[in-house]
């Protein structure tokens with residue numbers, strides 16, 4: 001049971017870590033100082049959520065029998081820790097897994113490109129995330145429910161912030177409308193994966209730990225449509241949706257995120273910082 | 274009141290250590306000097322985000338990453354307070370940005386050095402924020418009220434930064450041989466530039482007398498530099514790191530450390546734009562500003578539209 005729960009927790013945690021990483025890339029480079037501060041704040045929120053979730057996943061991992069631990073991740077560095085009988089922590093999960101053991105959706109690993117792209121990515125994700133965390137409040141898993149409760153205020157703010165920016169850019173100048181529409185169109189094909197149930201989601205739903213993502217999809221559609229309408233933007237048709245990230249098959253981008261994120265732990269393994 | 278009595282009123286406030294507020298009359302020189310100093314200070318905060326921002330995505334663990342992100346965000350906040358203080362003197366933020374990008378207004382030269390290892394996040398916090406505190410604490414009582422109040426908030430946060438930086442150094446100093454080496458290498462690179470943060474020697478530093486009277490400056494460059502050395506040498510000792518100065522020696526007679534002379538040639542060269550990162554820092558700032566242009570325009574256009582719609586409704 002714990003193995004599935006670890007994977008489910010990591011799906012949530014990896015989304016938070018990776019989008020937080022992307023948002024943190026803006027720090028010092030924002031279009032205006034106030035927004036530099038706002039986006040860094042959100043990067044910090046996501047990072048904080050990721051840490052809570054990784055700490056929980058690490059504690060679950062440490063309770064597994066060694067042979068189960070060995071099988072869970074392909075990472076040699078993690079397996080070496082298991083072989084030495086050492087417990088793992090939040091940093092081991094973030095810094096020692098390779099991309100095939102990361103379970104985030106591909107949407108969050110998409111690069112920042114420009115402010116419109118960043119806003120569109122956050123808007124699609126934040127709207128989902130708010131609905132998801134709201135459901136997670138009543139999870140049968142008390143730890144996940146507690147993390148959701150702690151995070152919901154932040155997640156609510158994120159959704160309002162990115163929705164407001166979609167409206168501002170969509171209904172701003174000719175240029176901003178054009179840019180915003182183009183990125184919404186581009187990223188739409190990565191929205192579906194958030195709400196497609198993989199085996200882990202199905203397991204979590206069965207055990208009342210997770211939620212029915214198909215139900216979230218309807219609400220997500222309503223909320224995003226309302227915002228896009230107000231933004232005077234076209235709602236893209238639901239065409240082909242990319243999937244894979246939640247099962248460890250990612251875009252080319254994630255490898256570079258991890259190369260940067262994990263550099264210190266890879267170059268100087270096993271040290272305290 | 275005549276101009277003469279305005280001046281008398283201003284002088285009286287200076288004599289009595291009272292604050293000048295935005296609406297008060299002030300001599301042109303005073304206004305110009307303050308705009309220059311506060312804008313330069315604000316620019317230093319936001320350019321200063323870059324060398325440390327350089328390590329956010331590569332921080333060695335999640336806790337350090339969160340601390341670093343929060344720190345760089347604080348610097349943005351400092352920039353915001355200071356731009357507001359400067360705006361109260363009648364210059365717009367856009368003007369200041371333009372003058373930063375054209376090179377007309379400066380920022381602290383220390384940020385023209387590169388951060389090339391993780392230990393630099395320790396050394397910068399410990400030494401650069403440390404030196405900034407020495408420079409800035411006296412400004413909490415500077416004569417211009419909005420500036421003084423901004424400095425009170427800023428100094429509180431800077432002392433956090435300094436402690437966090439020192440803690441990074443301490444962890445490295447207590448770590449593996451490689452980590453100690455990394456910390457020492459970083460100290461070697463940041464020591465002299467940090468001493469230069471106090472400005473040229475008093476003998477070569479003009480305007481000091483007037484600045485003292487206006488309480489824009491309360492101690493001389495050399496006094497502050499000495500104070501910094503005295504405090505920091507002790508901290509380095511606790512870390513077990515060596516300060517890269519063969520002339521550093523306790524002087525029983527003065528009760529202070531004697532120390533060597535920074536390479537003022539290097540200092541003036543960087544002022545002229547020849548530091549390792551001068552071009553890059555400004556290019557990055559300009560790029561952020563230029564690429565943000567359409568975003569700022571859109572935000573403005575949208576708020577105009579919204580206001581118009583509201584007015585229409587009301588009418």
Ligand SMILES: [Fe+2]
Nearest residue numbers: 318347348351
């Ligand atoms: Fe600062």
Ligand SMILES: [Fe+2]
Nearest residue numbers: 348402431434
């Ligand atoms: Fe600072």
